[in-house]
Amino acid sequence: MRHGKYPFIIGFLVVPVALYCTFVVAAYLQAFQLSFTSWSGFGAIKYIGLENFHKLWNDDLFWKSLRHNLFLLILLPVVTVALALVIAFLLNVGGSSRGGQTRGVRGSKAYRIIFFFPQLLALAIVAVIFQRVFGPDKSGMINGLFPDSWDNWLFLADERWAMTCILIVLIWQAVGFYVVLFSAGMGSIPAEIYEAAALDGASRIKLFFRITIPLLWGTIQVAWVYLGIAAFDAFAVVNIMTVDRGGPNGATSVLSLMIWRNTFEFSQVGYASAIGVVLFFLTLTFAALTLRVTRRESLEA
């Protein structure tokens, strides 16, 4: 019956596995290996033990970049999830209530279509758009909207606010996706639960905190992990949108940008790999911590 099973299995697996091993597995393994070397990209590879990590420990730019990543890591998930939850809740149960039924707000489909659209735009293109939106003179959209009597805001050129601008762009792009995700989750919560609570006199605010959030907990966790991983990236936005790429004066430098510049601009592939290894362990720790800390009794049926 299973005649010719092994030739078939091998035939189907050999190309994908070979491709994957060549470009993905080999590259990651080499990244670990190179993090212990002083390789510049050319010539012989020289092992220098943990020197790269030691250098990293004393590198001010590394700590600065790490702080910026942590800034995004904390605020991006908090703000995005909060906004998306509120918007999804308004869409699903913000409508008028007739005879005990809570209904979606009128036009919720149209809202959802608009909110989701930024997800389809490349982050690189979003970054180019917002570079102009945050333009430091009247040609910028926001400064253009301000009354003429106001001084122009510098936005990205201001060290104090440049990171916030990046955060805003990432939130702007991400919220719609999570609105749709949470809406799908809310749609699958049985209406009887809401009805029963409403009959007991629970207000909608109470419904939101006591029913919606606990029942969506699993989805919120997933969202948190995804957004955290996005916070460790942010390369496209920083590389394209910021002043002097990572400036002004290093105010928007992030780890991904450091890896890029050390690899392709400073010929310090070994050092870049060491940052990559640190980034890997940070991501892993974050994901494990999130899943552990937010673990709850599963309420989902």
Next chain:
Amino acid sequence: MSNITSVPGADVVPTPAAKSAGRKPTVKREVNALTGMAHIGLILWALATAGPLIWVVLASFKTNTEIFLGKPFALPASFSFKTYADAWTEAHVGRYFINSVIVVLLSTAGTMLLGSMSAYVLARYRFFGNRFIYYLFVSGLAFPTFMALGPLFYILRSMGLLGTYTGLVLVYIAYSLPFTVFFLAAFFKTLPYEIEEAATVDGASHTRKFFQIMMPMARSGLVSITIFNIVGQWNQYLLPLAIITGPGTDDKLLLTQGIAKISVSAGYHAEWSTLFAALTLSILPMIIVYAIFQRQIQAGLTAGAVK
């Protein structure tokens, strides 16, 4: 993973027959106020979302003087498509766009073919090393692409694939495999075994069963993950930036790279309206595609996050 294709379309919490118990007026007022606030909040966010995009389209018709005048949402003095012609020919948006289409077509097709083949074998055949290969693929999800960037560059250079679409497409496929395999393997596991057994009894070969029985049965899962890969690969910026580089690659740039490049040169030459026209040209097709496949796209992109 059984319900991955369910479309998040249920915007109304369905309730059985209404029961009009006597409701207190205070409750009703609270509800009306909340509905009003809900609309205000939703409209504000819709404006925040659509505003910058509308602004880009308006600015693409304006002269530099008009752009620097302030009043970002004022209508342009005249509607001329000259900026669009400039963006298409002189700034090469048309070429970048076609480049992106070619690369994404090839790489998505390759990803789907190789991804579904490996996912199918890993999900439905028992053999030595099955789990090892499966976890090898899935572990790729845990690594940040940034880590691999340097080594990847030198691997491609040593193979002579740097600056070529062959190299880029192969890399796209390789880096899309972990999620594709993870998602499709789970999907193939849920498909019934009876039909497959019947086909075996009828003497169908393994290859034939895959292409003629399993692939059509897995259609909904395949559609979701295809959309996911198209959007993901279309939006790639990091990999093309690292791979399509070096002498003679100027007209090989992809759309994301190209727009970033136009943005830089627009800054030097103060040709803002050309940049805005280029942006409009790159956004517009997305709007059209989205308008047609809105449901499928939302379902496909969120499928990965729904258990």
